[in-house]
Amino acid sequence: MRRKSFLTMLVFLFILSTILVGCGKSEKTSGEKTGGKGDTAQDTLVYGRGGDSVSLDPAVVTDGESLKVTKNIFDTLLDYNDGDTSVQPALATKWEVSPDGLTYTFKLRQGVKFHDGTDFNAEAVVFNFERWANGNADTFPYYGSMFGGYKNDESHVIKEVKALDEYTVQFVLKRPQAPFLKNIAMTPFAIASPAAVKKYGDKFGENPVGTGPFVFKEWKRNERIVLEKNENYWLEGYPKLNQLIFVSIPDNSARLNALLKGEIDLMEDLNPSDLNQLEGNKDFRIFKRPSMNVGYVGLTTTRGPLKNKLVRQALNYAVDKKAIIDAFYSGQAEPAKNPMPPSIPGYNDAIEDYPFDLEKAKQLLAEAGYPNGFEMELWAMPVPRPYMPDGQKVAEAIQANFEKIGVKAKIVSYEWATYLDKAAKGEADAFLLGWTGDNGDADNFLYALLDKDSIGSNNYTYYSNDELHKILVEAQTVSDENKRNELYKKAQEIIKEDAPWIPLVHSTPLLAGKANIEGFNPHPTGSDKFTKVEFK
Amino acid sequence: MAELARNGTPVQNEKVKEESVSLWKEGWRSFKKNKMALVGTGIVLFFILLAVFAPVIAPYEINDQNLSMRLKAPSSEHVFGTDDFGRDIFSRVIYGARISLWVGFFSVLGSVIVGSLLGIIAGYYGRWIDGMISRIFDIMLAFPSILLAIGIVAVLGPSLKNALIAIAIINIPNFGRLIRSRVLSIKQEEYIMAAKAIGMSDARILFHHILPNSMAPIIVQGTLAIATAIIEAAALGFLGLGAQPPNPEWGKMLADSKDYLTQAPWTMVFPGLAIMLTVLGFNLMGDGLRDALDPRMKN
Numbered sequence: 001m002r003r004k005s006f007l008t009m010l011v012f013l014f015i016l017s018t019i020l021v022g023c024g025k026s027e028k029t030s031g032e033k034t035g036g037k038g039d040t041a042q043d044t045l046v047y048g049r050g051g052d053s054v055s056l057d058p059a060v061v062t063d064g065e066s067l068k069v070t071k072n073i074f075d076t077l078l079d080y081n082d083g084d085t086s087v088q089p090a091l092a093t094k095w096e097v098s099p100d101g102l103t104y105t106f107k108l109r110q111g112v113k114f115h116d117g118t119d120f121n122a123e124a125v126v127f128n129f130e131r132w133a134n135g136n137a138d139t140f141p142y143y144g145s146m147f148g149g150y151k152n153d154e155s156h157v158i159k160e161v162k163a164l165d166e167y168t169v170q171f172v173l174k175r176p177q178a179p180f181l182k183n184i185a186m187t188p189f190a191i192a193s194p195a196a197v198k199k200y201g202d203k204f205g206e207n208p209v210g211t212g213p214f215v216f217k218e219w220k221r222n223e224r225i226v227l228e229k230n231e232n233y234w235l236e237g238y239p240k241l242n243q244l245i246f247v248s249i250p251d252n253s254a255r256l257n258a259l260l261k262g263e264i265d266l267m268e269d270l271n272p273s274d275l276n277q278l279e280g281n282k283d284f285r286i287f288k289r290p291s292m293n294v295g296y297v298g299l300t301t302t303r304g305p306l307k308n309k310l311v312r313q314a315l316n317y318a319v320d321k322k323a324i325i326d327a328f329y330s331g332q333a334e335p336a337k338n339p340m341p342p343s344i345p346g347y348n349d350a351i352e353d354y355p356f357d358l359e360k361a362k363q364l365l366a367e368a369g370y371p372n373g374f375e376m377e378l379w380a381m382p383v384p385r386p387y388m389p390d391g392q393k394v395a396e397a398i399q400a401n402f403e404k405i406g407v408k409a410k411i412v413s414y415e416w417a418t419y420l421d422k423a424a425k426g427e428a429d430a431f432l433l434g435w436t437g438d439n440g441d442a443d444n445f446l447y448a449l450l451d452k453d454s455i456g457s458n459n460y461t462y463y464s465n466d467e468l469h470k471i472l473v474e475a476q477t478v479s480d481e482n483k484r485n486e487l488y489k490k491a492q493e494i495i496k497e498d499a500p501w502i503p504l505v506h507s508t509p510l511l512a513g514k515a516n517i518e519g520f521n522p523h524p525t526g527s528d529k530f531t532k533v534e535f536k
Numbered sequence: 537m538a539e540l541a542r543n544g545t546p547v548q549n550e551k552v553k554e555e556s557v558s559l560w561k562e563g564w565r566s567f568k569k570n571k572m573a574l575v576g577t578g579i580v581l582f583f584i585l586l587a588v589f590a591p592v593i594a595p596y597e598i599n600d601q602n603l604s605m606r607l608k609a610p611s612s613e614h615v616f617g618t619d620d621f622g623r624d625i626f627s628r629v630i631y632g633a634r635i636s637l638w639v640g641f642f643s644v645l646g647s648v649i650v651g652s653l654l655g656i657i658a659g660y661y662g663r664w665i666d667g668m669i670s671r672i673f674d675i676m677l678a679f680p681s682i683l684l685a686i687g688i689v690a691v692l693g694p695s696l697k698n699a700l701i702a703i704a705i706i707n708i709p710n711f712g713r714l715i716r717s718r719v720l721s722i723k724q725e726e727y728i729m730a731a732k733a734i735g736m737s738d739a740r741i742l743f744h745h746i747l748p749n750s751m752a753p754i755i756v757q758g759t760l761a762i763a764t765a766i767i768e769a770a771a772l773g774f775l776g777l778g779a780q781p782p783n784p785e786w787g788k789m790l791a792d793s794k795d796y797l798t799q800a801p802w803t804m805v806f807p808g809l810a811i812m813l814t815v816l817g818f819n820l821m822g823d824g825l826r827d828a829l830d831p832r833m834k835n
Contacts, residue, residue: 253795271795323603327620390795396621396781400601411781 042535043242045517048255048264051383051416052222052248055205058188059132062142062458063420064386064436064526067187069225069246071527073115074190074210077106077125077169078181079529082521083290085440087185091120091211092169101176101479104184108167112234114193115215122163127194129161129171141424141457142188145448147177148476155453155473175477178484182439187527213239213531222248233531240519240534252384259284259512265535266513266520269384272330278512287511289522292343294336294445295387295434297378297398297502298461303429304376310368312499315430316354317361318405319502324397328390329507336503338492340445343524344437345481346488351496361405373406379423379431382413386509386526387434394504395432423460433460434504436526442488447472450495463500563752563828573824579817583810587633594627599782607800617802620792625803628784629810635785636814639700639769640762646704648758651711652750656742658712659719670716673709681706682771689777696785699778703768707761714757718750752829759822763815770811786811 051065058070079090092106112120132143133151140150148155157180159172173180183189196209208216211234214227225246229239247264249255252271256278258264270278270286278284297319299312306312321335337353340346365373380395381388388394392413399409409430414422423431435458437444448454451472452464468491475487495501511522519532567573586593596614602622610617616625658669676684688702722728723746731741770787772778779785786807793803 253797273795273799277798320603327603327606327622392781393620393792397601397603399782400599400621403599413776 042265043240044245045241045243045266045530045533045535046245046247046264048247048249048258048267050248050250050252050255050269050385053219053225053246054417054420056208056216056219056225057192057205058190059128059140059143059192060205061188063416065383065416067438068527069227070190070208070210071187071212072214072227072244072530073208073212073216074187074192075212076185076187076190077108078185080185080440080523080525082523085182085185085292085437085524087181090185091125091191095181097181102173104171104173104180105164106169106171108169109234110167112211113232114196114209114211115230116193116196116209118193118195120191120211121166122169123166124194125169125191126161126163127197128189128191129158131197132189133158133161137456142186145451145454145457145459146183146186146189146444148473149453157476176479177476178479179439179441179443179476182441182444186438186444187525188438213529214241214244224248235531239531241530244530250383252389256512266511266517268509268511269386269389270510270512271389272328272332272510275330275332275510283515284512285515285517287513287520287522289386289509289511289526290343290524291333291506291508292341292440292524293387293434293436293506293509293526294339294341294503295333295385295394295432295505295507296336296339297504298423298428298431298433299500299502300426300428300430300461301464301500302426302462305368305370305374306376306429308368309498310364311370313354314361314364314368314405315402315407316499316502317357317364318401318407319398319504320356320401321353321504322356324394325505327397328393329505332510333505333507336506337496339449339495339501339503340442340492341437341506344440344442344445346442346485348489348492350489351492354499358404365405365407370406373408375408375410376429377412378402378409379419379428380411380413381416381419381432383416385434386436387505387507388432389507391432398432424456424458426460426462428460431460436524438525438527440524442484443472443476446488446491446495447476450500461500463498465494465498468494468498563825567824567828570824570827572820573827576817576820576822576824579813580821583633583637583814583817586630587637590630590634594624594630596624596627598623598627598631598784600624607796607803609800610802616806617800619789619803620796620800625789625806628789629786629806632784632786632789632807632810633814635696635779635783636766636769636811639696639703640766640814640818643700643703643765643769644707644758644761646701647707647711647761648754650704651708652715652747652754654708655712655715656719656746659716660723660738660742660746666716669712673712676706676709679706682768685768685772686775686777689772694777694780696773696779696783699769699772702772703765706768707765710761711754711757714753715750718753719746722746722749756822756826756829759818759825763818763822766811766815766818 053066053069054061054063055066056070058067058074075091077090077092078087081088091109093109094107096105108122114120132140136150137144144150148157150156157173157175157177159174162170164170190210193209197204200207206219213230213233215230217228218226227244229242233239249258252269255267256270256274259267278286299306299315301307325333325335337351338348365371378395378399381391384390395411399411402409435445435449448458450459450463452469455462455464471487471491475484478484516536518534518536522528600623605618605622606620608614608618614624614626616629619625654669658666684706685702688705689698692698728741728745731745769778773785773787774791779788789807790804796803
C-alpha cells in the first residue's frame with residue numbers, strides 16, 4: 001500500500017515537472033516575441049571576444065580588451081578615419097598648429113554633455129591632461145610612453161595645457177612632436193567627466209563616464225560588459241544600436257559555436273583554421289581587420305642568460321617562423337623581421353631577418369658560454385590575441401624549437417591581467433606578447449615598446465640602449481617625413497642587432513559576424529566605434 | 537633450548553602462512569571464475585606492458601614536431617594519425633600510458649599509506665584523536681573532489697607531480713574511513729583482546745594483526761581508486777593544471793585536440809579510448825577483486 005502511494009506520488013511529480021517545464025518554455029518564447037517586436041530589426045549587438053577588460057578607465061590601461069570597450073564610452077579630441085589612422089574632428093572641430101610646431105590650438109564642439117549631465121568644455125580637457133601629467137608610469141602608463149614622461153620629467157613633451165575660453169584649448173609643447181595629433185586621437189587619451197573622476201576616484205575604472213555614443217551600464221567581470229545607447233549623442237541620429245554587449249568567451253572554438261548558435265552577433269579572433277567552416281555560409285560573413293600589429297617573443301634583457309646579446313640572437317636563429325605561420329595562422333599572417341608592420345611609414349625592408357639556422361644558433365650559444373643550453377621559462381598568454389589566436393600552441397612550437405639547441409623552456413601561463421602585470425615588472429624570462437598599433441605611427445611601436453623611457457609601461461623586455469633612445473627622441477621632434485623615416489630605419493637596425501625580441505608575425509585578424517550587420521569596418525587599431533553599426 | 541626455539545618458530549610460521557595462503561588462494565579461485573575480472577586484468581596488464589616497453593614499441597620520438605605533417609589522418613606511416621604539431625599520436629598514446637599508470641599507482645599508494653595510518657590511529661585510539669581525524673576527513677569529503685584537487689594544484693602550481701600530490705590528498709579520507717571502520721570492528725575480536733592481555737605493544741598489534749587483516753578491502757578500494765585517479769589526472773591535464781606541454785598526458789592530448797574535433801577526430805579518439813580502456817580495466821579488475829575478497833559479497 002505504502003509502496004503504491006509512493007509510486008503515484010512519483011508519477012504525479014513527474015507530470016507536474018513536465019507541465020512546469022512546458023510552461024517555462026512557452027513563457028520564454030512569448031517573451032522573446034515581445035522583445036523582438038515582431039519584424040523590426042534587431043537593435044542589440046553582442047560582441048564576443050577572448051578576454052575581459054582590465055579597467056574601463058582608458059588612461060590607466062594599455063591593453064586592447066580594455067580600449068575596445070572604452071572607445072565606445074568615451075570620445076577623444078580627434079578621431080581616426082574609418083580604415084586608416086589619418087585624423088578627423090571628434091570632440092574638437094577645428095585645430096591650428098603654429099609654424100614652429102610648438103603650439104596646438106583646438107576649437108571644441110559646443111553643447112556636448114558627459115553621460116552624467118555635466119558639460120564638456122575646455123576646463124574638462126585641461127583637467128584630464130593635468131590628471132595624466134601628474135601621474136606616473138604605474139598610474140597612467142600609456143601617457144608616459146606617448147608624451148615622453150610626466151610633469152616633472154625633462155623628457156615630457158607637453159609644457160602646458162590651458163583653456164583660452166570655454167571652448168578653446170591650447171597645448172604648448174617643449175619640443176615639436178611629429179605624431180602629436182595622432183597621439184591626441186588615441187583611444188587612451190579620451191576625455192572623461194571631471195565630476196565623475198572626482199566622485200569615484202580609484203573606482204572610476206568601474207564607473208566610466210564619458211561623452212561617447214554608448215553609456216556604461218553594467219560590468220560582470222570575466223563575463224559581460226553592457227553599454228546602452230547615449231540618447232544625447234552629439235552626432236545627430238546616432239548611434240543606431242540600442243545596446244552593445246561585450247561578452248568574454250576565451251576559447252576560440254566555443255566563441256565560434258556561440259556565433260553559430262546565435263548567442264552572439266559578432267566575434268573576433270576567429271581561428272584561421274575555422275575560416276573554411278564559415279565561408280559559403282550565407283548567414284555569416286567574414287571581416288578582415290587591416291593588419292597593423294606584431295606578435296613577438298620578448299626576451300627580458302635583465303634576466304639570466306638572456307642578458308647576453310649572443311644568447312638572444314641565438315634564440316632568434318632557432319625559431320622556425322614560417323612553419324608556425326603555416327600551422328597556426330593558415331596563411332593569414334606574414335613573418336615579422338622588424339618590431340613594426342610594413343604598412344607603417346619608416347619600415348626598414350632592407351633588414352635581413354635571422355634565418356632559421358640551428359647550427360648557427362648552437363654556435364652562438366657556445367660562444368656565449370652555454371654550449372649545453374640552459375633552462376628558462378617561456379610565458380604563453382592565456383587568451384587569444386589578434387596577433388596570436390592561440391598563444392599556447394605557438395609557445396609549444398617554440399618550446400620544441402628551443403629544445404633543439406638545448407634550451408629547455410618551461411611553458412608558464414597566468415590569468416591575463418596578472419600576466420601583463422608580472423611581465424611589465426620584468427618577471428618573465430621569455431614571453432609571448434604582441435602589439436596592435438594605436439595611431440599608425442612608427443613612434444607608437446618603436447618608442448612605445450622598446451625605448452628605455454617605456455620601461456615599466458610597454459617595454460616589457462627592459463631593453464635599454466642609449467643610442468636608440470637618442471634616435472627615437474630625435475625622430476619625435478623632426479617634422480620632415482623623409483628624415484624621420486631614415487631615423488626609424490636606423491633604429492630598426494640597432495634593434496635587430498641587440499635582439500630584445502624575436503619578432504614573429506604580422507597577422508590579419510579575422511572576425512566573423514551575422515551577414516546582416518552593416519556599417520562595421522574593422523579598424524586597424526583593433527578598437528572599433530560602433531556608432532554607425534546597425535542590423536539590416 | 538635455543539635449538540628448540542628455532543625449530544619451534546618455523547613450524548608456527550608455516551602454519552600462519554598456510555592459513556593466509558588458503559585465504560588468498562580461495563580468493564584467487566573465485567577471481568579466476570569471474571570472466572569480466574579476467575578481462576579487466578588483461579586490459580590492465582596490456583597497458584602495463586605498453587608502458588614498460590614504450591621505448592621499444594613507439595615508432596617515433598614523442599616530442600618530435602613536424603609542422604608540415606600536422607593533422608594527418610591515420611595511415612600506414614602514422615597508425616593513429618598525427619596531432620596539430622605533426623607528432624605521432626600512436627607513440628604519444630603509448631608513452632601516455634606511462635604517465636597515467638604512474639600517476640594512478642603512486643597517487644593511490646600515497647593515499648593508502650597516509651589514509652591507513654590516520655585511519656588506524658583514529659580507529660584504535662578513539663576519543664579526541666578519532667574526533668579530530670574524522671572531522672578532518674568530513675571536511676575534505678564535503679568538497680567535490682575535483683574542486684579540491686584544483687584548489688590544491690592552484691596553491692602548489694600546475695605540474696604533473698603536483699597533480700599527483702593533489703589526487704593523493706583528495707583520496708586520503710576514503711582510505712582513512714575504510715580502515716577506521718575495519719579497525720573498529722577488528723579491535724573487538726578475541727585475538728586482539730588476547731594480544732592486549734599478554735601485553736603486546738600497540739604498534740605490534742596495529743601493524744602485525746590489525747593492518748594485515750585489513751589488507752583485502754584496501755586492495756579492492758585501491759584498485760578502484762586507481763581508475764578514478766587516472767580520470768582525475770586526465771581532468772587536471774585537460775584543464776591545463778596537470779601535465780605540462782610537451783608531456784603526452786592523455787587528458788592534455790584531449791584538450792589539445794578539442795579545436796580540431798571536426799577536422800581531425802583521430803586526435804581525440806585515441807587518447808580518449810586509451811583513458812576509457814584503462815579505467816574500464818581497473819574497474820573490472822577491482823570489481824572482481826571485491827567479489828573475491830570481500831566476505832560480505834560471498835553471500
